[in-house]
Amino acid sequence: xxxxxxxxxxxxxxxxxxxxxxxxxxxxxxxxxxxxxxxxxxxxxxxxxxxxxxxxxxxxxxxxxxxxxxxxxxxxxxxxxxxxxxxxxxxxxxxxxxxxxxxxxxxxxxxxxxxxxxxxxxxxxxxxxxxxxxxxxxxxxxxxxxxxxxxxxxxxxxxxxxxxxxxxxxxxxxxxxxxxxxxxxxxxxxxxxxxxxxxxxxxxxxxxxxxxxxxxxxxxxxxxxxxxxxxxxxxxxxxxxxxxxxxxxxxxxxxxxxxxxxxxxxxxxxxxxxxxxxxxx
Numbered sequence: 001x002x003x004x005x006x007x008x009x010x011x012x013x014x015x016x017x018x019x020x021x022x023x024x025x026x027x028x029x030x031x032x033x034x035x036x037x038x039x040x041x042x043x044x045x046x047x048x049x050x051x052x053x054x055x056x057x058x059x060x061x062x063x064x065x066x067x068x069x070x071x072x073x074x075x076x077x078x079x080x081x082x083x084x085x086x087x088x089x090x091x092x093x094x095x096x097x098x099x100x101x102x103x104x105x106x107x108x109x110x111x112x113x114x115x116x117x118x119x120x121x122x123x124x125x126x127x128x129x130x131x132x133x134x135x136x137x138x139x140x141x142x143x144x145x146x147x148x149x150x151x152x153x154x155x156x157x158x159x160x161x162x163x164x165x166x167x168x169x170x171x172x173x174x175x176x177x178x179x180x181x182x183x184x185x186x187x188x189x190x191x192x193x194x195x196x197x198x199x200x201x202x203x204x205x206x207x208x209x210x211x212x213x214x215x216x217x218x219x220x221x222x223x224x225x226x227x228x229x230x231x232x233x234x235x236x237x238x239x240x241x242x243x244x245x246x247x248x249x250x251x252x253x254x255x256x257x258x259x260x261x262x263x264x265x266x267x268x269x270x271x272x273x274x275x276x277x278x279x280x281x
Contacts, residue, residue, distance in 0.1 A: 012047050013054075020055045022215060022226055023248055025241055027051060028083070030062040034099060041070065045077040052078035060120055065100065066108050071115035081118030081148065084108045089136035092129045096162075109144055119146040122192070125176050126154035126168045134176060138183040149180060149187050150214075153194030168194075170202040174209075181209040188212060196224045204236050 012029065019027045029048070031040065041063070048059055061074055062083040074082060086105050087093070093102040109121050121144065123137045141149055153173055156165045173194075180189050188211040191199075195213065199206055207213070215229045223229075233240065240248040 009043065009047050009050075013050060016051045016055050016057060019057055022230075023240055023242075024057065024215065025212075026058040026060050026081070027055070028060045028062065028214075030083075031064070033064055035065040036063050036070075041073075045073060048074070048077045048079055060118075062120075064108075065104055066111055068111040068114050071112045071117055075115050075117050079117060081120050082112040083120040083148075083150065084112065085122050085124070085150065085152075086137060086140055087123050088127060088129050089133040090140070091136065092127070092133045096127050106140075106144070109146065113144075118148065119144070120148040120150065121146045122148075122150035122152065122190070124152040124154055124193075125173070126156075126165055126194070126198075127162055128165055128167075134179065135183075138180050141187070142184055147187060148190060149184055150190040150192040151177060151180060151210075152192040153198040155194050155197055168198045170199050173198050174202060174205055177206055177209040190214065204232050207233065207236050207238055 016027050029044065031044070036044065044061065044063065048061070051057065051059055058080040059078060060081040060083050061079045063070075063074075064084075066074075066082065066084070071082060084105060086102070086109070088096060090102040093105075109119055112119050121141055123134075123141075125134065129137075153168055154162060154165055156163045177189065177191065189209060190212045191206050191210045192214050195203060195206065213229060213233075214223070215226050242248045
């Protein structure tokens with residue numbers, strides 16, 4: 001696809017348009033950095049207002065460390081949920097992060113709750129943690145009573161400190177999902193980054209312990225074609241949820257391009273598709 005120069009705001013609105021076309025329930029808006037500057041934060045608020053006024057989408061923001069006052073401003077702009085992952089256990093956190101402590105991450109999730117926003121917090125599996133660390137992460141999320149739990153599976157990128165981590169197998173990834181479902185029976189478990197690489201042919205099995213998957217590309221790595229994800233959901237006998245929680249009745253594949261046809265460059269965002277079987281979990 002030919003590259004088109006446009007402002008970040010225009011890219012975000014294009015991405016929201018595609019999210020609506022793909023029948024996504026939630027649009028995820030993510031920035032990099034420890035915490036947003038005031039100028040960046042103000043632009044995010046305005047963009048959220050435009051998205052909410054134009055599309056029937058929930059908005060989830062992932063903006064780094066936040067204060068309670070910042071969380072309240074996000075709520076006023078129309079953000080439905082804030083993502084701030086704990087990432088790993090309190091014991092393992094110093095091994096993967098030196099810019100802030102585990103307590104800072106807890107404080108952000110608590111600030112989001114105090115502002116009345118939905119809470120989204122999960123972790124990254126495969127960073128050299130022990131089985132006990134994974135259990136402690138799940139228990140910490142349960143104690144916080146977060147609503148949505150994204151589980152990422154590390155993709156070791158060359159040149160990064162974790163480039164040699166390669167402990168994940170499809171079966172271990174499935175066990176982790178099942179553990180989180182067992183310890184967090186009422187939370188929304190979301191399969192996030194690394195699904196396509198680490199689950200491989202077992203991807204469809206992950207749909208059963210989880211409530212949702214991300215569709216589209218991730219922050220620094222590419223996902224698989226949207227149509228393949230939607231076909232996988234259909235072939236597993238599952239259905240999509242509309243943003244209001246109702247079952248999406250229409251043919252959700254009809255508006256999605258065939259494999260190999262790019263609709264838009266999606267490098268700057270990820271989309272979430274909610275699913276739940278016609279019955280209850």
